[in-house]
Amino acid sequence: MKISICHETRYCYDNPTKHSIQLLRVTPLTMGHQKVLSWKLVLPRFGSEIFDGFGNYCTLLSLHEPHQNLLIQAGGDVEIDETMEFFDDNRLPPILFLRETELTRCTGQILALAQRHMRGGINRENLMAFAADILARMPYTKNSTNVATTAAEAFMMGKGVCQDHTHVFLAGARAMGVPARYVSGYLLTEAESHVASHAWAEAWIDGHWYVFDISNQLFTPSRHVQVAVGLDYGTAAPVRGIRVGGGHERMAFNVQVMGDQ
Numbered sequence: 001m002k003i004s005i006c007h008e009t010r011y012c013y014d015n016p017t018k019h020s021i022q023l024l025r026v027t028p029l030t031m032g033h034q035k036v037l038s039w040k041l042v043l044p045r046f047g048s049e050i051f052d053g054f055g056n057y058c059t060l061l062s063l064h065e066p067h068q069n070l071l072i073q074a075g076g077d078v079e080i081d082e083t084m085e086f087f088d089d090n091r092l093p094p095i096l097f098l099r100e101t102e103l104t105r106c107t108g109q110i111l112a113l114a115q116r117h118m119r120g121g122i123n124r125e126n127l128m129a130f131a132a133d134i135l136a137r138m139p140y141t142k143n144s145t146n147v148a149t150t151a152a153e154a155f156m157m158g159k160g161v162c163q164d165h166t167h168v169f170l171a172g173a174r175a176m177g178v179p180a181r182y183v184s185g186y187l188l189t190e191a192e193s194h195v196a197s198h199a200w201a202e203a204w205i206d207g208h209w210y211v212f213d214i215s216n217q218l219f220t221p222s223r224h225v226q227v228a229v230g231l232d233y234g235t236a237a238p239v240r241g242i243r244v245g246g247g248h249e250r251m252a253f254n255v256q257v258m259g260d261q
Contacts, residue, residue, distance in 0.1 A: 001082055002037065003225055005186050006075040006256040007197065009239060013246030016066035020243035024059040025052070025184065025228040025236065026074040032087030032209075033221045039076035054235060055091035056228040061241075068246070072239065082222040086208035089229075094179035094204040103232040104182075106171040107152045113137075114172030122178055124205050124219075131201075131214045134168050140215050147233055162199040163233050165214035169201045170232065179204035180212075184236045185227040188259045189216065197238050197255060200224065223259075 007026065024047070030036045041047075044067070047059040063070070100106065106114075117130040141159035151171040154164035166182055173180040180203040187198040200213035211221045218224070230236030243249075 001080050001188075001222075002260045003078050003080055003186070003188050003223075004076075004256075004258045004260065005078065005225065006254075007073070007186075008254045009072045010252050011070040012250045012252075013068050013243075013248070015245060015247040016068045017063075017246035018066060018244040019062070019064040020067070020070070020241055020246075021063075022061040022070070022072070022239055022241035023052075024061060024072065024074075024239055025056050026072070026238050027057045027059065028078055028185065028225055028227045029057055032089060032226070033081045033084040034225055035079040035081075037077040037079055039078075040074070042071075042073035044070065052235075054228070054230050056230070056236070066245075078225045080222065080225070084222070085220050086210045087221065089209055097179040097181040097204065097231065098174050098177070099231055100171070100174060101232045101234070103150050103234065104167050104170045104174065105150060105152060106175040107155065110151065110155055110168055110172050111175050114176050118176050122176060122205075124210055127173065127178070127203055127205070127210075127212060128219055130172060131165075131169055131212050131219075132217060134165055134172075134214050135217065138165060138168065140165075147237070162213075162215040166199050166201045167232060169212060169214050173201070173203055181209075181229045182232050182236050183211075183224075183226055183229050184233075184238055186225040186255070186257050187213070187216065187218075188223040188225075188257050197227075197253075198224075199233065199236075202229070225257075 047061040151167035154160040
């Protein structure tokens with residue numbers, strides 16, 4: 001299946017910024033279940049192309065002249081192999097993804113939930129049950145959290161969005177000794193609440209990476225386009241940056257994801 005993506009992000013500032021630097025992880029790679037047929041990134045000026053420490057393709061955009069608006073456009077076509085249940089990715093040792101971060105710190109309550117489901121063994125089925133219980137305890141609630149909300153905070157609130165579900169899953173899985181990583185990308189779905197760039201987890205089981213999309217209860221990569229992986233949102237975010245000046249910032253986005261059999 002071919003998935004077509006159009007992603008536009010616009011930043012507006014109350015006052016002109018003096019300069020800004022943006023690290024963009026918005027370009028997918030051909031790997032595993034996906035083949036990039038075409039991809040285009042439109043920026044105010046050329047950016048430097050690099051790979052970060054997780055093997056993600058990144059573009060570093062530096063603007064040193066005053067600007068009050070910033071428009072980032074990315075899009076193209078990606079072919080997905082719908083038959084794959086797992087895939088291999090040898091860029092980094094899986095053991096790296098046992099590392100805890102501030103966003104994925106495991107609490108006693110999260111650990112107890114993970115242990116309840118994996119008491120009979122650590123396998124894909126039990127991790128799927130853990131993922132289902134996370135969603136049941138934390139219904140998808142738009143605008144309930146922000147990018148700085150930790151797994152512990154979201155779990156205590158009992159609600160969140162895809163990044164919160166993913167952080168809680170990572171916290172519990174890693175505490176049980178399962179390498180698990182944060183993934184940002186795109187999902188082909190009819191749900192209007194999930195039209196933005198998406199986040200899910202991947203866990204290393206029996207020598208392969210398996211998808212655990214907690215928010216949608218999807219466990220194969222048949223509708224997902226992977227763009228970046230990391231330990232948490234902060235290391236896989238589509239756009240991270242700093243700026244000098246500008247005052248209050250407003251961000252708007254528009255994402256279209258369409259499928260063609």
